[in-house]
Amino acid sequence: MAEQMATAGLPEPTDVAEVVVRYLEAIGVEYVFGVPGGAVEPIYNALARSARRGGPRAVVARHEAGAAFMAEGYTRETGKVGVCIATSGPGATNLLTGVANAYDNSIPMLAITGQPSLPSFGRGALQESACTGVNTLGMFRHCTRYNSLVSHPEQVESKLVSAIMRTHRAPYGPAHLSFPVDILRAPAPGSWLNYDLRNLIEKPSLVDIAVVRQLAADIHKADKIAIIIGSTCGEAIEAILELAERTHALFVTTPDGKGLVNPRHQLYRGVFGFAGHYTANAVLLDDPDLVLAFGVSLGEWTSAAWCETVLNNRLVHIDVDDEHLMRSPMARLHVRGRISAVCELLVESLRGDEQRAQERAGKISLRSVEGMLREPEKYESPAVPIKPQRLMRELSRRCPPTTRFYADAGNSTAWAIHYLQPRDRRIGHQHDFGRTHADVGERRQDHAGWLRVIMDFAPMGWAIGAAVGGARGNSDCPCVCITGDGSYLMNGQEITVAAAEKLSVLFVILNDGALGMVKHGQRLAGAERTAFELPTVDYRLLAESLGVPGFVIRSPEDFEQIDIEAILRRKGPTLLDVRIDGEEVPPMSLRMKTLGSER
Missing domain, CATH: 3.40.50.970 (Thiamin diphosphate (ThDP)-binding fold, Pyr/PP domains)
Incomplete structure (x- = not known):
């Protein structure tokens, strides 16, 4: 990656802040959402230089929580990690709500906050938020997947790479790095950009093949199948819908999964959970042999308040996130792995199963969207x-x-x-x-x-x-x-x-x-x-x-x-x-x- 930067004709970074921005540029980040302040001024200087050459640029929010919400919206739309930034003290605490929201909803995010200079720790510096002041690092520990203070220039690469990689591994969520301002201003370390981050953050297609085969056999035997689609099925939705059509399974979505499907699909029966539709409840109450839950967190709103209609031994829970799977200990089967890979294997294994599918098809009644309301x-x-x-x-x-x-x-x-x-x-x-x-x-x-x-x-x-x-x-x-x-x-x-x-x-x-x-x-x-x-x-x-x-x-x-x-x-x-x-x-x-x- 360093060679790629060199061929682009970019000068060597002069300080740590420039290294941070160059890494963001290397993974395709286009915008950094935040509110500037003295403790993060070096990063804004680096962003200004970056913007002039077509790299990441600053988008100035009006409140730090808004910046975190913007970073989350950016992640949802682009699939790239959203980056938000705040200064020390109240800037960091204002950011906290947005970061906590990303944590609770498993949204990748990189949060960067500033600190006063290291020599001022414990001396009552303005907006001090280190362990000797209002300990923001301690606060972020409870709502991030990775959380660290960069206390030396030689740490910047390893900690930044670790933080970015952690946002791309399940369970997903935000990472937080806090930089004292003197570290951001310190000369760039002699060695940097040693990692091919684009390769490191690629999602692995890990699948338990034996369990998928067991599930395919269960699907073949089942007379009636229901599918629940959760919010993290975006990249897998085509395969899930093909699976539904091949098996003639009626499907519903969680509230946060509704936007992944066409509400006028003939097999769709609405939202199950908060503000949902009676037609969705009816599908799950109609004694399906299998209920396949893809990417469902099974929290209060996505499980209809932990309803036994779903949480029973007919449930097959398919997810890459172990924290979600831990909420369904009563399920007959847990299928761990990348959802798109699991579905593609299931679709392939069910080719030639048309007779069973046609038997199920005769039991399906059509319903209009308006009839769900x-x-x-x-x-x-x-x-x-x-x-x-x-x-x-x-x-x-x-x-x-x-x-x-x-x-x-x-x-x-x-x-x-x-x-x-x-x-x-x-x-x-x-x-x-x-x-x-x-x-x-x-x-x-x-x-x-x-x-x-x-x-x-x-x-x-x-x-x-x-x-x-x-x-x-x-x-x-x-x-x-x-x-x-x-x-x-x-x-x-x-x-x-x-x-x-x-x-x-x-x-x-x-x-x-x-x-x-x-x-x-x-x-x-x-x-x-x-x-x-x-x-x-x-x-x-x-x-x-x-x-x-x-x-x-x-x-x-x-x-x-x-x-x-x-x-x-x-x-x-x-x-x-x-x-x-x-x-x-x-x-x-x-x-x-x-x-x-x-x-």
């Missing part, structure tokens, strides 16, 4: 203020096929998971019982999909930063961020990053003047109705004050006055202030059940 009449409702269900219909109909939707924590997630049903999705192949249409060339990555929602840690405002990061990673596909007014009041300032970067992001604010999930949760539980009110805000005016065009949507007819496709072709963000009917209760009964407050 909890309140289909509200999906078409002309009422004013606009129903959230109808809003999801309008977004489904009006956004172009390549749109990426990001739904924020809270009611936005619930409405999108249940009701967002885009038509004519051009994602990979449109499978139809074995027939395929041409691939239109969208990039497919492990964490990608047309709908991106967050499970487990679920910080409010995540989607705002993630949509910006995803749009920065792939400017060819428009992004729609569906967020609540509570989330927007937390993180809405990141819309100015989309404006500065000229990114096509449509921010759709569900404006009901409340912390909606809190309000409805209190009502459903019979609790005190308190502390959910939000001020009346005209978000269109707020956007316009920032130089971003905005519109107010009060009724379905208001959509006739705007051209969504034209908005999403615009090089810059747009905001829709949607005055929704705040009395509509989102599909959140699972959450109430888990909290023990369901009535």
